[in-house]
Amino acid sequence: MRSHHRTTPRTARVLGTLLLVAAAGSVTVGATPAAAPPAPTPLGRVVPAPASVTPGAAPYRITRSTVIRADGSGAGRRVAEYLAHLLRPSTGYRLPVTSRGPAGIRLVLSHDPFGAEGYRLHSGRDGVTITAAAPAGLFHGVQTLRQLLPAAVEKDTVRPGPWLVAGGTITDRPRYAYRGAMLDVSRHFFTVAQVKRYIDQLALYKINELHLHLSDDQGWRIAVDSWPRLAAYGGSTQVGGGKGGFYTKAQYREIVRYAASRYLEVVPEIDMPGHTNAALASYAGLNCDGAAPPLYTGTEVGFSSLCVGKRVTYDFADDVIRELAALTPGRYLHIGGDEAHSTSHEDYVTFMDRVQPIVAKYGKTVIGWHQLTGARPARGALAQYWGLDDTGAAEKAQVVRAAQHGTGLILSPADRMYLDMKYTEDTELGQDWAGLVEVRRSYDWDPGAYLPGAPASSVRGVEAPLWTETVATDADIDYMAFPRLPGAAELGWSPAATHSWDAYKVRLAAQAPRWDALGITYYRSPQVPWPAP
Ligand code: ACM
Numbered sequence: 001m002r003s004h005h006r007t008t009p010r011t012a013r014v015l016g017t018l019l020l021v022a023a024a025g026s027v028t029v030g031a032t033p034a035a036a037p038p039a040p041t042p043l044g045r046v047v048p049a050p051a052s053v054t055p056g057a058a059p060y061r062i063t064r065s066t067v068i069r070a071d072g073s074g075a076g077r078r079v080a081e082y083l084a085h086l087l088r089p090s091t092g093y094r095l096p097v098t099s100r101g102p103a104g105i106r107l108v109l110s111h112d113p114f115g116a117e118g119y120r121l122h123s124g125r126d127g128v129t130i131t132a133a134a135p136a137g138l139f140h141g142v143q144t145l146r147q148l149l150p151a152a153v154e155k156d157t158v159r160p161g162p163w164l165v166a167g168g169t170i171t172d173r174p175r176y177a178y179r180g181a182m183l184d185v186s187r188h189f190f191t192v193a194q195v196k197r198y199i200d201q202l203a204l205y206k207i208n209e210l211h212l213h214l215s216d217d218q219g220w221r222i223a224v225d226s227w228p229r230l231a232a233y234g235g236s237t238q239v240g241g242g243k244g245g246f247y248t249k250a251q252y253r254e255i256v257r258y259a260a261s262r263y264l265e266v267v268p269e270i271d272m273p274g275h276t277n278a279a280l281a282s283y284a285g286l287n288c289d290g291a292a293p294p295l296y297t298g299t300e301v302g303f304s305s306l307c308v309g310k311r312v313t314y315d316f317a318d319d320v321i322r323e324l325a326a327l328t329p330g331r332y333l334h335i336g337g338d339e340a341h342s343t344s345h346e347d348y349v350t351f352m353d354r355v356q357p358i359v360a361k362y363g364k365t366v367i368g369w370h371q372l373t374g375a376r377p378a379r380g381a382l383a384q385y386w387g388l389d390d391t392g393a394a395e396k397a398q399v400v401r402a403a404q405h406g407t408g409l410i411l412s413p414a415d416r417m418y419l420d421m422k423y424t425e426d427t428e429l430g431q432d433w434a435g436l437v438e439v440r441r442s443y444d445w446d447p448g449a450y451l452p453g454a455p456a457s458s459v460r461g462v463e464a465p466l467w468t469e470t471v472a473t474d475a476d477i478d479y480m481a482f483p484r485l486p487g488a489a490e491l492g493w494s495p496a497a498t499h500s501w502d503a504y505k506v507r508l509a510a511q512a513p514r515w516d517a518l519g520i521t522y523y524r525s526p527q528v529p530w531p532a533p
Contacts, residue, residue: 042148042166045510048206048490049498050144051118056167058125060104062149063163064093069103075135078261080107083142092158104128105145107138117208117263118173121145123165136263137173140206144170151513176447178382178410178461179492180209180267181419181485183477184468186216186278187299188238189245194474196258201481201520203262205489210259211267211334211463217277217296217304221246222268222327226319227283234278234295239469241297252327260329267367268324271336272317273306273343273351280304285312299469302341308351317355325362333359338369338386349375356381367410373402382408382460385451388415388434400451403458411447412463417488419466419480423523429470429480439508439525443487444501464488475521482515482522483508505529 043055070080077099084095104127112133114120119132119141130141148166152159181202183190190198199210214222220234223246235246247255256266276286277296284292288307296304306313325333335355340348352368352375359366359378366372366381373383385399403409414434415421421437422430447462464485471477486508509529515522516533524530 043168043170045507046144046147046170047486047504047507047511048493049495049504049507050170050172051495051498052171054169056122056124056169059164059167060123060125060128061162061164062087062091062093062095062104066093066095066104067102068095068097068105068107069099069101070097070107070138071099071109073099076107076109076138079135079138079142080105082139082261083107083145086142086146087153087163089157090153090155090159091161091163106130107132107141109133109135109138114171115173116177117206118171119144120172121148121170123148123167123169125167128165136208139203139263140172143204143206144172146204147514151517154514154517174206174493175495176459176461176492178209178463179207179489180211180410180461180463181207181481181488182211182213182269182412182463182465184213184216184466184471185221186213186219186238186468188240188242188468188472189219189221189235190468190477191245192247192251192254194477195255197474198477198481199255199259199262199264201478201485201518202264202489205486206493207485207489208264209267209461209463210264211269211465212255213269213271213465213467215270215278216275217301218298219244219246220278220282222252222324223248224320224323225249226323227316229282230279230320234282237295237297239297239299240472242472249327256327256329265330265332266328267330267332267334268328269334269336269367270320270324271338272355273308273313273348274302274304274338274340275336276306277304279316280306283316286310286316302339305340305342305347306351308343308347313351314354314358318358321355321358321364322362325359325364328364331365332367332382333362333364334367334384335359335372336369337372337375340371345374352376370399370409373399373407377402377407379406380408382410384410384412384463386412386414386418386465388413396451397453400453403451403454407458408460409451409454409458410460410463411450412465413445413450416442416445417462417464419464419484419488420468420471423525427523429476431467431469437484438527439483439487439523440501440505440527442484443491443504445491446496446499447491448496462488462492478521479523482520483511483525483528486511 068080070076080097106129108131114133117136119137121141122129132138220230223231231246238244356378370383370385422432
């Protein structure tokens with residue numbers, strides 16, 4: 001099978017086309033950055049940039065007689081129904097989904113080597129065909145199709161159209177298998193509906209992993225039957241002292257189901273042994289001194305630790321991991337491991353030696369923040385790097401050494417990928433401990449070259465975490481995630497050969513009308529040549 005890291009002559013040619021198309025729409029931004037450039041053609045503005053793009057002559061026009069066809073009745077059919085649901089409100093058309101006969105939009109599962117998530121989209125006068133080897137590829141192709149239509153297609157009321165799908169052929173597959181976003185539902189609690197809204201935003205950009213930070217000092221957010229006070233008491237507040245909340249198991253399953261319907265895998269995190277005040281407050285017996293601390297609603301870190309020497313700590317870990325693993329169809333269970341400043345190094349290593357096998361016992365693969373590499377990462381474990389460009393050489397070397405010994409890496413450098421960092425010093429929300437992270441800074445780096453010495457195969461992908469000490473509403477999420485989230489998605493999906501800030505910023509600008517149509521409020525960075533509002 002062709003490797004997407006290697007560039008064949010054919011790909012080189014079509015990549016050249018893409019870059020030309022993008023360049024034709026770009027302008028040189030000098031001292032006066034305000035002038036909006038001419039809009040790139042729809043094929044040239046897709047985010048994340050596809051692996052190859054060949055513009056065609058004639059567009060396909062969706063009309064009131066358009067039919068959507070998917071073979072069979074399984075997952076491919078459900079992707080077709082999802083597409084119909086997307087298109088019906090704004091077009092006002094019936095768009096029936098069928099399994100046979102002529103159709104303007106066809107979703108085809110084939111044995112062609114598109115990989116687990118790749119697809120080919122062909123659009124011309126006679127129709128649109130999306131072909132993939134697996135339903136996930138059809139789903140990602142549908143996200144591309146959305147972006148080939150006018151932004152008004154995202155509206156929830158009938159619009160006039162015309163509904164032209166730009167003509168051409170896109171052949172596409174991801175650079176990395178792990179393309180994640182994290183939502184911290186502990187510092188502020190977010191409802192199932194709010195999480196679903198974020199899932200839909202992630203899906204538009206082909207992100208396929210939703211990491212939920214389910215526990216921290218300020219709140220425990222998932223029901224655990226064997227330790228009911230974790231959620232009932234430990235989930236009863238949040239940063240600032242609001243009422244907090246938690247997911248019942250039924251609600252959590254609904255998040256997992258909804259994410260799966262958008263081809264996202266949920267990665268649940270229980271952060272241990274630090275960041276555990278909510279648990280320690282809920283059960284006095286978990287504390288070394290047998291005394292429960294009060295609930296905590298501030299934003300300090302590093303003051304709490306599970307009691308590594310107590311047997312009950314591992315009963316607790318076993319019960320929590322067992323119940324969470326049973327709720328989790330996904331492969332991973334994240335055990336945190338960051339900022340354990342109140343745990344000695346020796347205790348930290350002991351704790352990780354005892355808890356990682358519990359994760360394996362319940363059939364899951366460990367993910368930990370990269371401090372896990374200072375202990376003994378289990379075979380197959382993934383470490384999530386959240387250091388900075390200028391993190392010390394010794395710490396980076398420890399991560400690189402682990403990668404050389406088989407630990408996989410998820411890259412979330414905090415001064416690039418943290419969506420909670422302020423854009424500028426004037427940004428009202430967010431934090432600045434990792435620095436100010438404007439849009440260009442968040443996009444303009446290469447995951448493949450970020451940690452020299454780490455084997456290329458160790459880099460499994462990237463993730464954009466959104467910590468929520470200062471983030472409490474949908475609008476807050478939108479403002480911090482947009483426009484940086486699409487850049488994170490592009491770093492995970494697009495071939496390195498497409499990477500170009502000058503081309504990207506033009507494609508990014510062209511997303512703004514879509515966000516307006518979707519009701520997403522975003523930061524109008526002066527680095528991006530936005531169209532007039
Ligand atoms: C982290 O930001 N403490 C992982």
